[in-house]
Amino acid sequence: MASPRRAYLPLLALCLVLHLHHAAAQQADERQLLLEIKRAWGDPAELASWSAATGSPCAGWAHVSCDGAGRVTSLALPNVTVSGPVPDAIGRLASLATLDLSNTSVSGGFPAFLYNCTGLTHLDLSMNRFSGDLPADIGRLGENLTYLALNGNGFTGQVPPALSKLKNLTVLALGTNQLTGTIPPELGELIGLQTLKLELNPFVPGKLPESFKNLTRLATVWLAGCNLTGEFPSYLPEMSELVWLDLSTNAFTGNIPPSIWNLTKLQNNGGLTGTLPETLFWNMTRLYIMNNKFRGSLPSSAAKLQKFNAGNNSFSGEIPAGLAAGMPLLQEFILSSNQLSGAIPPSIASLGGLTQMNFSNNQLTGEIPAGLGSMPVLTLLDLSSNQLSGSIPRALGSLRLNQLNLSSNNLAGEVPEALAVPAYDRSFLGNRALCTGAASSGNLAGVSSCAARSSDKVSPGLRTGLVAAAAALLVVIAALAFFIVRDTKRRKGLAPPEEAWKLTPFQPLDFGEGPVLRGLADENLIGKGGSGRVYRVECPSRSGASGGTVVAVKRIWTGGKVERKLEREFESEVEVLGHVRHTNIVKLLCCLSRAETKLLVYEYMGNGSLDKWLHGHRWPAPAGSSMPARAPSVRRAPLNWAARVRVAVGAARGLSYMHHECSPPVVHRDVKCSNILLDAELNAKVADFGLARMLVEAAGTTPTDTMSAVAGTFGYMAPECAYTRKANEKVDVYSFGVVLLELATGREAGNGGEHCSLAEWAWRHLQSGKSIADAADECIGDARQSDDFEVVFKLGIICTGAQPSTRPTMKDVLQILLRCEQAHRKTVDEKTAVSEYDAAPLLPAVRGGSRRKQLSDAADGKGSFDDVV
Ligand SMILES: *[C@@H]1O[C@H](CO)[C@@H](O)[C@H](O)[C@H]1NC(C)=O
Ligand SMILES: *[C@@H]1O[C@H](CO)[C@@H](O)[C@H](O)[C@H]1NC(C)=O
Ligand SMILES: *[C@@H]1O[C@H](CO)[C@@H](O)[C@H](O)[C@H]1NC(C)=O
Ligand SMILES: *[C@@H]1O[C@H](CO)[C@@H](O)[C@H](O)[C@H]1NC(C)=O
Ligand SMILES: *[C@@H]1O[C@H](CO)[C@@H](O)[C@H](O)[C@H]1NC(C)=O
Ligand SMILES: *[C@@H]1O[C@H](CO)[C@@H](O)[C@H](O)[C@H]1NC(C)=O
Ligand SMILES: *[C@@H]1O[C@H](CO)[C@@H](O)[C@H](O)[C@H]1NC(C)=O
Ligand SMILES: *[C@@H]1O[C@H](CO)[C@@H](O)[C@H](O)[C@H]1NC(C)=O
Ligand SMILES: *[C@@H]1O[C@H](CO)[C@@H](O)[C@H](O)[C@H]1NC(C)=O
Ligand SMILES: *[C@@H]1O[C@H](CO)[C@@H](O)[C@H](O)[C@H]1NC(C)=O
Ligand SMILES: *[C@@H]1O[C@H](CO)[C@@H](O)[C@H](O)[C@H]1NC(C)=O
Numbered sequence: 001m002a003s004p005r006r007a008y009l010p011l012l013a014l015c016l017v018l019h020l021h022h023a024a025a026q027q028a029d030e031r032q033l034l035l036e037i038k039r040a041w042g043d044p045a046e047l048a049s050w051s052a053a054t055g056s057p058c059a060g061w062a063h064v065s066c067d068g069a070g071r072v073t074s075l076a077l078p079n080v081t082v083s084g085p086v087p088d089a090i091g092r093l094a095s096l097a098t099l100d101l102s103n104t105s106v107s108g109g110f111p112a113f114l115y116n117c118t119g120l121t122h123l124d125l126s127m128n129r130f131s132g133d134l135p136a137d138i139g140r141l142g143e144n145l146t147y148l149a150l151n152g153n154g155f156t157g158q159v160p161p162a163l164s165k166l167k168n169l170t171v172l173a174l175g176t177n178q179l180t181g182t183i184p185p186e187l188g189e190l191i192g193l194q195t196l197k198l199e200l201n202p203f204v205p206g207k208l209p210e211s212f213k214n215l216t217r218l219a220t221v222w223l224a225g226c227n228l229t230g231e232f233p234s235y236l237p238e239m240s241e242l243v244w245l246d247l248s249t250n251a252f253t254g255n256i257p258p259s260i261w262n263l264t265k266l267q268n269n270g271g272l273t274g275t276l277p278e279t280l281f282w283n284m285t286r287l288y289i290m291n292n293k294f295r296g297s298l299p300s301s302a303a304k305l306q307k308f309n310a311g312n313n314s315f316s317g318e319i320p321a322g323l324a325a326g327m328p329l330l331q332e333f334i335l336s337s338n339q340l341s342g343a344i345p346p347s348i349a350s351l352g353g354l355t356q357m358n359f360s361n362n363q364l365t366g367e368i369p370a371g372l373g374s375m376p377v378l379t380l381l382d383l384s385s386n387q388l389s390g391s392i393p394r395a396l397g398s399l400r401l402n403q404l405n406l407s408s409n410n411l412a413g414e415v416p417e418a419l420a421v422p423a424y425d426r427s428f429l430g431n432r433a434l435c436t437g438a439a440s441s442g443n444l445a446g447v448s449s450c451a452a453r454s455s456d457k458v459s460p461g462l463r464t465g466l467v468a469a470a471a472a473l474l475v476v477i478a479a480l481a482f483f484i485v486r487d488t489k490r491r492k493g494l495a496p497p498e499e500a501w502k503l504t505p506f507q508p509l510d511f512g513e514g515p516v517l518r519g520l521a522d523e524n525l526i527g528k529g530g531s532g533r534v535y536r537v538e539c540p541s542r543s544g545a546s547g548g549t550v551v552a553v554k555r556i557w558t559g560g561k562v563e564r565k566l567e568r569e570f571e572s573e574v575e576v577l578g579h580v581r582h583t584n585i586v587k588l589l590c591c592l593s594r595a596e597t598k599l600l601v602y603e604y605m606g607n608g609s610l611d612k613w614l615h616g617h618r619w620p621a622p623a624g625s626s627m628p629a630r631a632p633s634v635r636r637a638p639l640n641w642a643a644r645v646r647v648a649v650g651a652a653r654g655l656s657y658m659h660h661e662c663s664p665p666v667v668h669r670d671v672k673c674s675n676i677l678l679d680a681e682l683n684a685k686v687a688d689f690g691l692a693r694m695l696v697e698a699a700g701t702t703p704t705d706t707m708s709a710v711a712g713t714f715g716y717m718a719p720e721c722a723y724t725r726k727a728n729e730k731v732d733v734y735s736f737g738v739v740l741l742e743l744a745t746g747r748e749a750g751n752g753g754e755h756c757s758l759a760e761w762a763w764r765h766l767q768s769g770k771s772i773a774d775a776a777d778e779c780i781g782d783a784r785q786s787d788d789f790e791v792v793f794k795l796g797i798i799c800t801g802a803q804p805s806t807r808p809t810m811k812d813v814l815q816i817l818l819r820c821e822q823a824h825r826k827t828v829d830e831k832t833a834v835s836e837y838d839a840a841p842l843l844p845a846v847r848g849g850s851r852r853k854q855l856s857d858a859a860d861g862k863g864s865f866d867d868v869v
Contacts, residue, residue, distance in 0.1 A: 737799025746777025
């Protein structure tokens with residue numbers, strides 16, 4: 001009984017030896033193959049580690065991975081530039097499972113020899129220079145294949161029906177090629193598909209095959225620009241996994257099945273055609289359907305909708321009067337280039353969160369509702385190319401618009417003085433009956449003066465006078481942007497006071513009012529804001545001691561129609577700041593007041609605002625060539641990471657103090673980089689509590705009218721500001737989160753690309769699984785790899801959560817930043833990576849679903865931060 005076993009053992013040993021021998025031979029063979037591949041690609045520097053001298057390809061050859069037996073299973077060199085066609089030696093790598101040559105500049109025809117790699121599961125040849133037809137027998141790539149990306153090449157011919165043989169495909173991407181013919185119905189057999197991208201191919205007109213109804217697992221569908229015709233596919237609403245649907249730029253007809261709006265996961269749809277149901281059931285917050293052929297009337301109800309872009313469609317009828325009530329949360333409302341008629345319903349003015357309103361290029365008639373002038377956060381108003389008539393309501397002058405276009409209408413009468421400014425010089429073209437008043441003529445292109453209209457001639461003297469008056473007005477209505485202008489021309493200072501100034505000191509002063517008043521000259525101007533100008537004034541010491549005090553004087557005009565509002569702003573600023581003592585809050589030294597002018601005298605911050613340090617290079621250089629040497633320069637060296645963390649800590653200290661140490665708490669409401677000032681040692685101090693208000697939450701107290709006073713700043717404004725007056729400290733936390741993201745990424749708050757804020761951009765970046773270091777500001781160098789960078793970035797994202805309840809308090813934020821600062825110091829000291837502080841390991845929990853839930857307004861009171869801490 002023992003002999004068979006004894007005979008078996010040597011046999012086994014032999015087999016093992018043979019097998020090992022075989023494996024070793026194969027390994028040597030594959031090494032040769034890789035070297036051959038490298039040669040074929042012209043020895044690119046990226047592949048320097050592939051060398052005949054170094055042993056196994058599995059040990060340290062870049063872009064190569066192997067299995068346990070030392071066989072090459074993966075060759076992945078995305079973004080590495082090699083040249084020439086795909087070497088056929090690749091077809092002899094018998095165990096190859098992954099081949100990723102995306103964006104490598106390879107060329108030639110489809111590499112059919114890959115059929116020999118039967119274990120291939122992932123093939124990515126996207127974004128290269130391939131050409132020629134896709135082979136009809138492409139199905140021979142085999143059933144092991146799950147991922148096939150050929151997009152972004154020059155492939156021609158038809159989409160091969162044989163693709164349907166790749167039964168296990170989950171991703172098929174053929175977009176952006178030169179494929180012709182129609183989409184083969186056989187693709188409907190690929191029932192495991194989750195991603196299907198055929199966009200931007202010159203297909204002949206055709207229908208989406210009926211067989212696609214079996215593709216029920218699809219989550220991403222890109223069929224934009226595929227020349228699709230026929231009825232809108234009725235089965236789409238049954239694809240319950242759909243997240244991303246882009247059918248834009250096709251020629252679908254018929255109605256959209258109303259049930260499409262019930263797809264709960266759908267986040268973005270690039271374009272659908274047909275009509276929209278009157279009520280959008282779906283909990284969606286955005287609907288982008290621009291550049292389609294939607295027709296019928298607009299829906300009037302979508303309770304959660306915030307962004308609605310229906311531009312360039314065929315909607316007709318009137319804008320429903322009940323729309324404002326039905327979509328109370330709208331922030332962005334684009335209806336341009338449709339066939340809408342009738343009047344603009346005055347109820348639109350009740351959309352308190354609307355920032356962008358573009359109704360251009362329709363057939364709207366009637367007058368512009370005067371109520372629009374009271375919309376608190378509107379920054380873009382485009383009503384151009386309609387048939388609006390009547391005069392322009394004066395009230396529009398109180399909006400703080402970045403963009404205004406009322407061109408090509410039938411508007412008549414005088415342009416309100418507040419709008420007749422150079423910033424809007426091309427906003428009124430093509431309204432023949434419009435004219436400008438005496439003070440503002442010459443400012444507006446295509447609009448003549450009302451006086452000229454009645455008496456055709458204007459004396460040169462009068463014209464000069466008008467121009468001078470216009471220039472004066474220009475100065476008064478300062479732009480919203482904050483920038484430093486230094487004027488070299490000396491001009492006369494403030495006229496000597498006729499009425500006495502009332503001085504209210506908040507601490508002992510070593511200077512009198514005289515030097516302050518004399519200092520208010522143009523050459524000392526260092527900033528302009530929405531409500532006033534800021535001067536840098538040197539006050540010689542009254543006691544005769546050497547050296548004086550340098551102060552910043554904020555001058556607020558009163559008088560005119562906005563007097564009361566400014567008065568309130570002034571009083572609140574004085575009230576709050578006069579009594580605050582904190583190293584991270586800009587100190588208010590005294591104030592001077594007189595009927596028509598208020599002066600706030602602050603300690604001077606030698607290093608200007610954080611804004612200039614982070615984004616200074618984008619600023620216009622100061623006017624004039626010979627600027628005063630003592631004036632701070634606009635261009636600055638970038639802050640390093642340690643300095644940025646310190647700034648964050650300082651600002652967080654200041655805010656935390658205002659929120660948690662003051663009673664009642666003080667909410668800043670306009671936290672942003674330009675309100676964080678840096679002293680000579682780069683310590684951060686929070687400035688401009690101009691909009692600060694005592695937060696009175698106790699029952700029974702009447703809420704103050706803050707909404708109209710708060711214009712907010714795009715990118716920094718917490719979403720709840722759009723629909724509630726009961727904003728609390730969490731609006732500051734949101735804005736501060738944006739500041740953190742600016743510190744980390746160097747990007748500007750409002751600039752996340754494509755209508756998107758930085759907060760949103762950062763969140764998407766994290767969601768997409770991209771490396772956080774990729775988001776870093778280039779200026780911070782290696783610090784981007786550090787744990788504390790990651791913590792700050794993630795903290796910024798948590799602070800900008802959509803739900804106020806999920807945002808941390810400033811106290812929590814400060815604690816985490818302090819730990820970051822310590823950890824960073826430690827890292828630098830020990831030159832080792834330390835990640836002992838506990839926030840870091842906890843923070844990664846943000847990735848994943850929690851933030852998405854918040855965004856989709858899931859009513860989960862407990863947010864990411866509670867889970868994290
Ligand atoms: C390739 O480069 C692009 C653009 O720089 C980048 O977005 C992408 O992540 C890179 N891909 C890989 C796999 O590194
Ligand atoms: C392709 O790779 C290059 C680097 O080789 C990179 O600069 C470029 O952004 C990449 N393009 C895409 C579309 O990924
Ligand atoms: C693929 O395999 C077949 C037979 O197995 C062989 O004849 C052919 O040469 C191989 N092609 C390549 C490119 O290795
Ligand atoms: C799938 O791959 C394995 C090796 O990984 C291979 O043995 C098998 O034949 C392949 N199946 C098909 C259908 O090609
Ligand atoms: C294809 O997928 C099915 C189930 O997902 C699996 O059972 C089968 O083995 C796969 N086929 C290949 C060749 O991998
Ligand atoms: C759609 O098909 C028509 C007719 O073949 C063709 O002229 C047109 O260029 C195609 N459109 C696109 C976007 O490919
Ligand atoms: C969908 O798949 C089933 C079998 O799974 C098949 O009988 C049916 O014909 C397919 N439908 C279409 C429209 O291709
Ligand atoms: C969509 O869902 C809502 C509620 O979930 C339901 O009342 C409505 O009938 C659905 N609409 C369609 C067209 O399926
Ligand atoms: C409007 O949409 C159509 C597709 O429906 C597109 O072809 C056209 O370019 C779009 N126009 C503009 C100005 O974007
Ligand atoms: C409003 O929409 C039209 C058409 O899409 C566009 O041309 C215009 O630039 C938009 N207006 C503003 C101010 O962005
Ligand atoms: C909308 O969202 C709420 C909670 O976020 C959920 O309870 C409700 O079912 C959703 N409604 C629809 C129609 O999906």
